[in-house]
Amino acid sequence: MRPYAPQRALLALALAATALAAAPAAGLAAPGNASQPAPAAAAALAAPDISLTNVKAHLQQFQNIANSNGGNRRSNTAGYTASVNYVYNKLVAAGFSVVKQNCTSGCTSGAGPNVIADWPGGDANTVYMFGAHLDGVAAGPGINDNASGSSTLLEIALTLAATNPSMLNHVRFAWWTDEEQGLNGSEFYANSLPSTERTKIKGYFNFDMVASTNGGYFINRITSSLGQTLKAYYDANFPGLNPEENVEGAGRSDDASFNAVGIQTSGVAAGASANKTSAQVTKWGGTTGDYDPCYHASCDTYPSNINDTILNRAGDAAAYALWTLATGTPATTVWQDTFETATGWTTNPSGTDTATTGAWERGDPADTNSSGIKQLGTTVSGSNDLVTGRLAGTAAGDYDLDGGVSSIRSPAITLPSSGTINLSANWYLAHGSNSSSADYLRISIVHSGGTTTLFTQAGAATNRNGGWALGTWNISAYAGQSVRILVTAADASTASLVEAGVDDVKITVS
Structure with a gap:
């Protein structure tokens, strides 16, 4: 996740307000109101378990890539290029249609490409996107920020290919370049979409820092229909966990690029440099220190800066959203x-x-x-x-x-x-x-x-x-x-x- 910038404070507040605005007015609660998840048009298939072992194997590969390339995976370095190739090769071998999209405007000089992967099938006019930024900062390997999101996304994509369910709607995955320098890769992609293609994208889910060692359970725009789909997973499987709105991350990750062009978004995060509250410690454990004490630091390494439990649940929540919204037999x-x-x-x-x-x-x-x-x-x-x-x-x-x-x-x-x-x-x-x-x-x-x-x-x-x-x-x-x-x-x-x-x-x- 990119660092907090004062000029984005108003945007963050606006996004948080937009999320809250999706809640129904008092006295209007009724079946299917805006605070409830929107089910798919046909009964969805059950989501598979996303292997924590496999996600951690991807994390180890990203750590190895950083070790071999000057200690980081910044967007304009050899470490980022190697990260792109690792993800690209895995997806191509699994049967995805994959494109390396060069960022030709707005990105840092020398920044590598976005990786965009489409799984065949499903209604091409109803697309759900799942994304994570692939780059890190120069200070370290960028394991929680954001190899955790990238690895989770990669394993979900590979699980989709391996299980090959009937697709009701179309699914697209994206790994973004140059997020740490200003959300530049995702902004380039979103702004480059023709209006007809934007309309087809019914939701974008973002995964940024999903394994913070002292982390929490946060959902972007939690009251939206997309956010409620993610929350439904946590509520069903971990009663009392009570995920919260991702206030700290509002406007600071790639979902903001999609919000800006009118595409509905949500996503999962575990927290960055803000402090966990005493109330959050009571329900989630941990301490009242930073969610990620190694945020944007050299100690953001594998395996020391990964919380396996939070990581595992994030992957399964994401898979639940994908299988709920995109799989099944057409009605x-x-x-x-x-x-x-x-x-x-x-x-x-x-x-x-x-x-x-x-x-x-x-x-x-x-x-x-x-x-x-x-x-x-x-x-x-x-x-x-x-x-x-x-x-x-x-x-x-x-x-x-x-x-x-x-x-x-x-x-x-x-x-x-x-x-x-x-x-x-x-x-x-x-x-x-x-x-x-x-x-x-x-x-x-x-x-x-x-x-x-x-x-x-x-x-x-x-x-x-x-x-x-x-x-x-x-x-x-x-x-x-x-x-x-x-x-x-x-x-x-x-x-x-x-x-x-x-x-x-x-x-x-x-």
């Missing part, structure tokens, strides 16, 4: 709408909407920008989506949602009488720093017993740019019924800028 589509043609959605179905502008409509949206992108002009597929006022106007707020609530309801949909039934939708909520928790995007299901909220994304008094995210909610409780999907957005804060969009809504059964 059967019962109903879907990409909004390219009119299918019978009804605006203001109850006649109670109060919004004065920016009501929901189906159409080809225009980009709007105010302190960053707000209304997205790029849809998930095709030209149209559901959007709160598709026009742009002269100012960003000309056609945004204003004055209250707007709702839109689907036509009637008959659900199968049995099976695991899931509703999925791509969505975004964007707002300015003048928003509050009174603003929201909500997805509900209307059934024979009434209306049940499946998901609420609340606003907050921080700037939130538009970025497509995928949500999935189990609606098996309504099997055999005729249901409708209700999408609601509200601008209930005074003079706040609010935009929302929904696209590619689908119901599947497995």
Whole structure:
């Protein structure tokens, strides 16, 4: 993990606030709300155990590489080049499609390449990425920071290849260059992605310093759906462990590069130079000293600077996320709408909407920008989506949602009488720093017993740019019924800028 820099303090606070904003507003808790993990569209296969012995063998190799190359693996050294070759050769031999991506702008002079590896199969329009920085600092071998993340990621990739499960979604791994000099390798990759490719990436998981000797259990953006997927592993296997938000690492590792371009992120960390609190000592053990006393120092070596227990659990948590989100047999589509043609959605179905502008409509949206992108002009597929006022106007707020609530309801949909039934939708909520928790995007299901909220994304008094995210909610409780999907957005804060969009809504059964 790169060192703390004062100029990144505001970014760190913003990322932490974004994570907290994903929690539902008080009184809106319901099945499938934003604080719960989003299950895959089909039953996932069970995740295998990630061999700690094999991960430690990779760590030994990175230590050997540093020993043979001046004692470090900095991004522009022979030690980094040897690290790249070690990872690349392992992946190619396992059957991955692997690219060494040169960083042609923004990286330190002489920095080596990123390593990008795709496993064949899965839905190419639904990609989950798993990444770790491969470089270290000049002071030492960089074993916990970040051979621990790189080794864990490599062993997960090799386990995926060895087990060769049925792939529901596509998986891509990445080992980043020049992270320690400013997140440069991942930033180059993320900024180089065409908008259509960014939209395909539904989540990025980052693994940086996952074996700190006095470490803790931290999850990036823990309240997001991706973060909750990781937390579900720890909660199920280690009750009482209670992982925490990775506040120390916010904005300081490669997940920040993906957040900056609107891609949802999470990840695992064990802590760097901050001090473990007495409360954390009580539940996790250790002392109140630094999480990693050898952070960015010559003593960051193998095996002395590795906590086997924390390392082992990090690998299994990562594998759980991958197998949960990306493996399984594709489900059967019962109903879907990409909004390219009119299918019978009804605006203001109850006649109670109060919004004065920016009501929901189906159409080809225009980009709007105010302190960053707000209304997205790029849809998930095709030209149209559901959007709160598709026009742009002269100012960003000309056609945004204003004055209250707007709702839109689907036509009637008959659900199968049995099976695991899931509703999925791509969505975004964007707002300015003048928003509050009174603003929201909500997805509900209307059934024979009434209306049940499946998901609420609340606003907050921080700037939130538009970025497509995928949500999935189990609606098996309504099997055999005729249901409708209700999408609601509200601008209930005074003079706040609010935009929302929904696209590619689908119901599947497995």
